[in-house]
Amino acid sequence: MATRIDVNGLTAYYGKFKAVADVNLTIEPKNVTAFIGPSGCGKSTVLRTLNRMHEVLPNARVEGEVLLDGEDLYGPGMDPVNVRRTVGMVFQRPNPFPTMSIRENVIAGLKLNGVRNKALLDERVEESLRGANLWEEVKDRLNRPGAGLSGGQQQRLCIARAIAVEPQVLLMDEPCSALDPISTLAIEDLITKLKSSFTIVIVTHNMQQASRVSDSTAFFSLEKTGDPGRLVEFDKTSKIFSNPTEKRTEDYVSGRFG
């Protein structure tokens, strides 16, 4: 059920500002693809175009195409709501719904899809929480508020919430940047595990993380502030970190720049 993504000539704007220009890349199914690059290079923007969350911001728009197994997400008649049910997302800050219990958080997406069968929901709660390596920690307090968990647990709860709707692709926007090293490790283990079922795209500022968890890496950069970000190099992670083609990539991954 994992899906291949082709990005063709993608340019994203915030109003008149061109944030990222002319991105072309192919994300392989059941792979982890990391987006790295300095702040403002547009990597998060590109990530958000992959499930049409970019256009949620006022005046934000996209040119080019994003093909999900050949089907253009931006094609006519494509409902962003359906796109987002296929392409799930985990955010930088853990954002469980504060008014909901742990259980309600996990099934929030299923409820939106109209699933009402209690037995099925219970099954999916356990399945998703197990999938997010959280079940053992929370199984006795499923009716407690999700916001009462630690930051790392909250982020895994958000992952459980995202995978509960069985998406094909999972987008992660710096999922560990608000977490301590131990929680980060837990999430990284989880990413490696989830790879067997989902196509995963992760934005990260942490190059060790990119090299640890990803199969392919895309390096984005920008010439100077105000210029649009561009995809500099996209290749196997091992190649990007050991023997990149572009000088700028080498400077960045070796810590000489950014």
Place this chain on the structure above:
Amino acid sequence: MTTEPDSSADDAGPRGTASATDPTPAQLVTTSKAKIGAADLIFKNLTRTAGIGLLVLIAAIALFLVLRATDALSANTGNFFGTQEWFPNQTPPKFGVAATLFGTIVTAAIAMIIAVPVAVGIALFITVYAPRQLASVLGYVVDLLAAVPSVVYGLWGLIVLAPHMKGTQLWLNDVLGWIPLFSADAVGRSFLVAGVVLAIMILPIVAALSREVFLQVPNAHREAALALGATRWEMIRTAVLPYGRPGVISASMLGLGRAMGETIAVALVLPASFKISVHWLEPAGNTIAANVANGWGEANEIGRGALIASGLVLFIVTMVVNMIARAIVARRRDFSGSSA
């Protein structure tokens, strides 16, 4: 509440090491203890005085009401809570709050039923749906409604609304007349008209506060809902309304307080009859506040005491309603979002 503050320590990577060399807050306090201590002390006493002063004020109001009411209550030959008539100025005096309390609750309830959904709708439209420019214009217009003096609302209700609502009231009587509330021998300056006037008066306060509450909903929660494949309405239901619920309840309580206490507008609209009427389209009824405004001028000593006693009842009812609302809000405090 039990959340560790780690989510706020987001980009603490490099800063975390730097802070080891920074002076800790404890050191800061000791270096300039005298100065901060004095400012702290002044501020502490200022806030404490304000807090205690408020409690004293409320107690003093209650005490004043009780003291001024006792003579009238002891002279009363009727049952204060059971009697509908209001003849405190005759000898022997006979009066009770049954009718006016009933009218107060009914008009306020009608106002709430109409105003709260409309106000929440306006607030949602302004915060979620409307384009930015329209939203600010609309917000301004709503605030403007709050600036209209209540006597103007009262006159408008009496002269414009009451005649214009005649058709509506007759229609309601036609369609829903089988329900006693909507059956009427004649329609006119009724509880319904008063309720509509009150609804318009409390609309801006409920809408403005709800709007502020909805604006507080963190973008992260809206995006979380959208990323799960929520439509705009589903996003409102999943993220905005639950988060804003305590605030909307508080806003509604402020509106309810105003509706129950509103004096002049109701005094102008209702015909001031002292009768519990379950026919809400008929010209009948009175409220406690309106009765005070209408009756104070001609009241003798006992009559004024009686009016003050009715004021005490209104005071207590308002307090009880507020406490209930607070209890509702507190019931799900763990889930309120304050811990996020």
